[in-house]
Amino acid sequence: MSNTLPVQRKISTKPRPSDVAFRGIVTSFGFINLAILTLIGAFLLFRGFEVFRVEGFSFLTDQRWELTEESGVSSGNIGIGAMLVGTLLAALVALIVALPVSVLTALMLNFYAPIWIRNFFVTVIDLMAAFPSILFGLWGFFVLMPSAEYWAMLLNRYLGWFPVFQVDQPFFTRSPFIAGLVLAIMIIPIITSVSREVFSQAPLDRIQAAYSLGANKWSMIKAVVLPFGANGVVGGAMLGLGRAFGETVAVYTVLNLVYSINLQVLFGAGGNVASHIVTRWGEAGEYEVKALLAAGFVLFLLTLLVNFMADWVVKRTVRKGR
């Protein structure tokens, strides 16, 4: 039979010049995005390279940020170890708080709430996403922090036996816990909307099958929606994590920067790469500016990595669902 099959013809047209130009222009604009992203990495690395060369790997692990400047040549024991750990810690607190709240809210909106409540909450969540981060910063400092300090004290007093809530000294102001709470509020809209999106793609015929087998809402969700949407929720959580890593002004106002690693979430000492850059920027000399750009490069790589992973995870869910 294969003998009788004709050779496939190549379908080709001579494109008109206007189309060639159009496609060329649009394509080149598409690739400008790639250029920008590459340039961001390249310039930060280029400007910060001297610091990486001088400090070596200890730039990532050293907790101190001490510069000595002698006749224009400067060097020091500088590293962003404490800042990196602090960034991860605050983001982790944010994720632990925001993830259950967001997933439960998304489930409520998609499966339990009457339409008017759903519309109302969609507006609330869009509004939260539209608030500038400086607003979260001011609100966090003036409104949330006084209450959150008190909550931290209560947590420590009544649940202090639990290692997570232990502190060495009862100093609860501007702790990773409070920064994490502010970040949690900021990433709730992202995680909620991604979760809602994947939950709404859960196949309707499976949902109906579950109901026809005597399921109620929650057993249907456990059997159909959560297995389907789990990856998407993980992806949404990672997008939120990426946002939490890079947030600057909202963390700056509610976090005490201390140049030594502190893992006690309730204790008023923490680190944050982005806030650290802003804090040191004003009085930084030439070498320190380079060091801060190097720190920016590390932060850039970190968020890029998290975002790539999030993208990959979300795409996998969508492909599986279709």
Next chain:
Amino acid sequence: MATTQAIGAIPAPTKPWVKRPLQRVPSLALGVTALLLAGLIVEVTPLKGKLGYFIVFVPLVTTLQYLLARMRASRKVAEDVLVSSLMWTAAFFVFLPTASILATTVTKGLQGLRFSIFTDTMVSASFTDPIEMGGLLHALLGTAYLILLSVIISVPLGILTALYLTEIKGPGSGFIQFIVQAMSGVPSVIAGLFVFSAVILTTPIKASSLTGSFALAILMVPTVTRTSQEVLVLIPNDLREAGLALGATQWKTVALVVVPAARSGLITAVILGVARIAGETAPLLFVLGGTDALNQNPFNGFNSGLPLYIWKGFLIGLPESVQRAWTGILVLLILVLVLFTIARIFGPKKG
């Protein structure tokens, strides 16, 4: 009911599956009981304050609902009640901060809102002076410049990228989609650092509204691209094929058919992009310079912006300066909310 019905008459539609008010009485009564119990517990134990009521009431009402359902029905029903109760609590935690943020901004911001702040700058007043002196005109103009220049830079880039992803669908479009996704995750502080190292350190250009808008445009492009893309994929393929079948080139089809059909959606994309960057603070700390005077030249000299004005007021930390910050925030929030509302009204209606 059936016997009294005339033959052929259509009965009134009902929804037997909707709970009637009477069926809600037990859970309402239960809520009130929990409230009273919570009050009692707070009175007799060392727990005090709003927080005390809250941390007693929420678990109490949840447990009581669960037990009631467990008594009246199966474990399956009770579990559903428990989980839905948790969901409503979670939603409350989403609503509470939003309401608090809005209320705080309005109450604190209104105290400093007067007409004079829109006509005066800080050049002859200090942040610690009474609020009657000085104003934020310079910051408002700076933000206007920033928005205008960012739009000019990022809108062509964003929309053409969206066209590349939806119309050309070239071999690289999957990859570019990936890049756009990654760009939307670039922290704002990084955009500022990048423009500082690539423009201010490398070229003779000094900080101005222009350099500020470079940084903001980087943050705006992914938003414009992704929203435009959402709109463009909604344009039915029939329209494109109709254009091509009439012998039009792809360029003409896109320019005369696709883009006009998506016009209002593309405008929404731009507005959402503006809303995204209008309040960005971190990048401006590196590339705008900052000033207290009115600078009418966006291409030369340090300039200001609302976020910088707010930031400065906050950092000084004295009552008058903080009042200025809150008023600035209120102005900024009104700007963002107006943009947001316009985008919602003209935006594509999602099914």
Next chain:
Amino acid sequence: METSDTAKKTTPNSLASVATARSQKKPGTAPLGSGLEARKIHAWFGKHLALKDVSLDFSSGTVTALIGPSGCGKSTFIRTLNRMHEFIPSAAFAGEVLLDNEDIYGSGVDVTKIRLQIGMVFQKPNPFPSMSIGENVLSGIKLAQLNIPKSEQNDLVEDCLIRAGLWSEVKDRLDAHGGSLSGGQQQRLCIARSLAVKPKVLLMDEPCSALDPGSTLRIEETISQLSSSMTIIIVTHNMQQAARVSDYTAFFLSDGGPGEVIEVGPTSQIFTKPRDQRTENYVSGRFG
């Protein structure tokens, strides 16, 4: 648990008595219960009346086919019978559906228990993708949280798969994913899944419309075998299928307005001596 107790009365052990009951064709004969009765059903979507005044009696142990052109309300009707209708937000309803003389829309009725007694098989096969074949069969037990000892679960899986006519094809790969089966096998898996919670009534909404002729034949055989132990209501576009599998046939029609039942009777009568001209036009293929 209450439902599982009542459902247990129809285990295969009592099949003999059920088969006798069916051969005598006496409506309301125990142990199948007294059947399903729809009285003056009206259904709305928003303001639009989709179904008007449908009253049908489904005796226990019979197969009833619902036929009619597209949009005549037969799918809407079958979905009112196990309260799947109410998932459409704008839906409204009037009338009564009696299962063993109790209104399933009555206040205080647990709708999930109703759906355990009135199972449903859908147009497109929809096994749960994250579960194996065996887990799919037991999914109803899990979803409704019926307590069945582990030791009986394997027997139940085997029993249901045998009755759905799938056992011989899958007995060696019960741990494989439901999605690895062919379309026809998936549909029989969905039937087996519905059988596991021991329903008294099985609703089938065009169960063969997505399947090839061979698979359709296998499903029809399954229906014939099942009909001895339960009441079956099947919506179908295929008139030969209605003639082959059903004892009774109801013809639905909508003349632009709401769907109504034009004629109902024994299948042989509907297809050979219809009383209504419109029924005759439809069964003889002049429209629809």
